[in-house]
Amino acid sequence: MSTVFIAFQTNEDTRPIVESILADNPHAVLDEQPAMVKINAEGQLVIKRESIEERIGRNFDLQELQINLITLSGNIDEDDDQFTLAWKN
Amino acid sequence: MAVKALSEYNFPAADTQDKFHGNQLLYVGWDDHLMFCAPFAYCIPPSTKFSELVEKHLPHSFGPHPEWAKVDVSKIVWLKSGQPFQPDMNKTLAEQGLEHKTALRMQTPGLNGNGTYF
Amino acid sequence: MDMKANKKKLGLKEKYAHMTRGLDWQTTYQPMDKVFPQATFEGIKIHDWEKWEDPFRLTMDAYWKYQAEKERKLYAVLDAFAQNNGHLGITDARYLNAVKLFLTGISPLEYVAHRGFAAAGRNFPGVGPRVACLMQSIDEIRHAQTQIHALSNYNKFYEGFHAGAAHQIERIWYLSVPKSFFDDAFSAGPFEWMIAIGFSFEYVLTNLLFVPFMSGAAYNGDMATVTFGFSAQSDEARHMTLGLECIKFMLEQDPDNLPIVQKWIDKWAWRGIRVLTLVGMMMDYMLPKRVMSWKEAWEIYFEQNGGALFNDLAKYGIKVPDCITQCTVDKEHISHQAWCTFYQYAHASAFHTWLPNAEEMDWLSAKYPNTFDKYYRPRYEQWREMADKGERFYNNTLPMLCQVCQIPMVFTEPDDPSKICYRESDYQGEKYHTCSDGCKHIFDDEPEKYIQAWLPVHQIYQGNCWPEGTDPTAEGFDPMAKVLEWYHIENGKDNLDYEGSGDQANFAAWRGAATQNT
Ligand SMILES: [Fe+2]
Ligand SMILES: [Fe+2]
Numbered sequence: 001m002s003t004v005f006i007a008f009q010t011n012e013d014t015r016p017i018v019e020s021i022l023a024d025n026p027h028a029v030l031d032e033q034p035a036m037v038k039i040n041a042e043g044q045l046v047i048k049r050e051s052i053e054e055r056i057g058r059n060f061d062l063q064e065l066q067i068n069l070i071t072l073s074g075n076i077d078e079d080d081d082q083f084t085l086a087w088k089n
Numbered sequence: 090m091a092v093k094a095l096s097e098y099n100f101p102a103a104d105t106q107d108k109f110h111g112n113q114l115l116y117v118g119w120d121d122h123l124m125f126c127a128p129f130a131y132c133i134p135p136s137t138k139f140s141e142l143v144e145k146h147l148p149h150s151f152g153p154h155p156e157w158a159k160v161d162v163s164k165i166v167w168l169k170s171g172q173p174f175q176p177d178m179n180k181t182l183a184e185q186g187l188e189h190k191t192a193l194r195m196q197t198p199g200l201n202g203n204g205t206y207f
Numbered sequence: 208m209d210m211k212a213n214k215k216k217l218g219l220k221e222k223y224a225h226m227t228r229g230l231d232w233q234t235t236y237q238p239m240d241k242v243f244p245q246a247t248f249e250g251i252k253i254h255d256w257e258k259w260e261d262p263f264r265l266t267m268d269a270y271w272k273y274q275a276e277k278e279r280k281l282y283a284v285l286d287a288f289a290q291n292n293g294h295l296g297i298t299d300a301r302y303l304n305a306v307k308l309f310l311t312g313i314s315p316l317e318y319v320a321h322r323g324f325a326a327a328g329r330n331f332p333g334v335g336p337r338v339a340c341l342m343q344s345i346d347e348i349r350h351a352q353t354q355i356h357a358l359s360n361y362n363k364f365y366e367g368f369h370a371g372a373a374h375q376i377e378r379i380w381y382l383s384v385p386k387s388f389f390d391d392a393f394s395a396g397p398f399e400w401m402i403a404i405g406f407s408f409e410y411v412l413t414n415l416l417f418v419p420f421m422s423g424a425a426y427n428g429d430m431a432t433v434t435f436g437f438s439a440q441s442d443e444a445r446h447m448t449l450g451l452e453c454i455k456f457m458l459e460q461d462p463d464n465l466p467i468v469q470k471w472i473d474k475w476a477w478r479g480i481r482v483l484t485l486v487g488m489m490m491d492y493m494l495p496k497r498v499m500s501w502k503e504a505w506e507i508y509f510e511q512n513g514g515a516l517f518n519d520l521a522k523y524g525i526k527v528p529d530c531i532t533q534c535t536v537d538k539e540h541i542s543h544q545a546w547c548t549f550y551q552y553a554h555a556s557a558f559h560t561w562l563p564n565a566e567e568m569d570w571l572s573a574k575y576p577n578t579f580d581k582y583y584r585p586r587y588e589q590w591r592e593m594a595d596k597g598e599r600f601y602n603n604t605l606p607m608l609c610q611v612c613q614i615p616m617v618f619t620e621p622d623d624p625s626k627i628c629y630r631e632s633d634y635q636g637e638k639y640h641t642c643s644d645g646c647k648h649i650f651d652d653e654p655e656k657y658i659q660a661w662l663p664v665h666q667i668y669q670g671n672c673w674p675e676g677t678d679p680t681a682e683g684f685d686p687m688a689k690v691l692e693w694y695h696i697e698n699g700k701d702n703l704d705y706e707g708s709g710d711q712a713n714f715a716a717w718r719g720a721a722t723q724n725t
Pocket of ligand 1: 317346347350439
């Protein structure tokens, strides 16, 4: 199984996003670096719109992730409700 | 394999000898002495005698190394394109087949910056 | 029956499908192969462009909306940085030399990437990749512009920024390394461009450039650089995805594409890795506060992440490039070899260098236990001794260069770090020298291309690197002084040691003035 990851700038926009990801992916590991936060996970990582909306109290479009995204690894599958990163092997 | 191109692909080489105003390129490196990060490129006439290369050009470049003073020029082991080469001090570069863009390596057994390859 | 107004908005997939399928058409006045003349000559076979999938499914309205927001955020930070004398908050003005290298070596590549992706977008008959390439093209010019804007603030205070991003890339010896990399890619066809830049550079290597380096900028208090870096990097995830989708698309379309794609991956992985030598040096030597070593970054972003990627591509028959064996050896050497090179040619460079101090050498020993103390520490100690005696070592002769990567021949044999690696090829009666098996292989595969290389050392010797009107026969003619003039390097200001430089003196004085009342 390979590791996927996603990294965001460390700021107030990304704090609830990171919290949601960690809550929805119990196998994910947080790696905090200067000015950025990276989340590593074996196999796959799912980001759910609903979980983020619950935390920020407004509608959230998953494409807003792009504003603070730094890098990622894995094959992407995105629709209106969730954004998935996976290595399928 | 040739370049795949939309039309005929044939362009001149950038560094043929005719572009160096009567000079040629000659590269010289000193094995085991990495204070000089890379071999040197000289641009000198093909009529340069090998003795002039070792008495004038090489000391100018390699002289700052503390071991250069210990080099006995007559005992240098020379490689040309990786093969043993016996230079003739009294002949010119051209006369002994040191053509444009030849790479020479000098080996000075026993000298290697006291094992640090400095 | 009532006609209901569209109450549900289109979903992401539908919107994207409309933009990338419904809007395209088949030409009738001219045959398609004349409209897209570059689509087939490289030998890549595409049967159905409709199969292209872009997982981000970004439409133009969303693209502009998010890009505008990124710009607003970026310029708010840049304004604050300039208004608050942010330049005095960096750890040490030494750090800025990494930024000078970035501005002169990397920002111009952003601009070429802009042109290259515009060309690729124009030349792909499929509308999916065309749209993605055009968005990337706009991203890339944004990167070039924001980098130049952000760094122009430093030009008000420090040496070495005045030539900007445009002038020196065409001239200075070490900048020919990244320039020739992009020229090589841009002069290939659109599919090779996508493997070269979209896949090898963006997917496999860009993390090594931006992530640890930008995190390092943050660590060193350089808010301006972190901000443009991360703003650019936020586009990078989309670029990486484009590169990966493109390679999968080529491999799925026809089995005959596999050997061509494999050859390009092998070539461009090696070309890219050679360019990254400069980045390795920035990380290990030029950041006063270090986040991680080059070797550690290599292990995380290349070995682990690249490993996962190649596992994934194995199902198409793609193999890990052969050069990886050499890279595993090189990761413990190249940053040191590069810094040693710049230290001795600091008189011909547009930034300052220095010898690592005792504490820095200990850090390097700890990070490079197999190589630093054995090969590199003795070199620095010897140079320190020479400098203390007033004989600071400047190399006085031009180096031999690799015909392909254009880096001086500084790399050592894979099995012997004490011996320079020499490789030689003959083509049409002329000798060509390369630094490694990787570069030799690339040369031998397309010699017609690389014999045209603009090698800085040879160009200097041909007399092509002096200001217009220079008379080399004039009394007292000093060729190297003329070369520096042509480079727009102000001798004694932009080059030489950091110790004793104007940057060092000014930074100390200004920082003193900022923290004291006297
Ligand atoms: Fe970019
Ligand atoms: Fe090379």
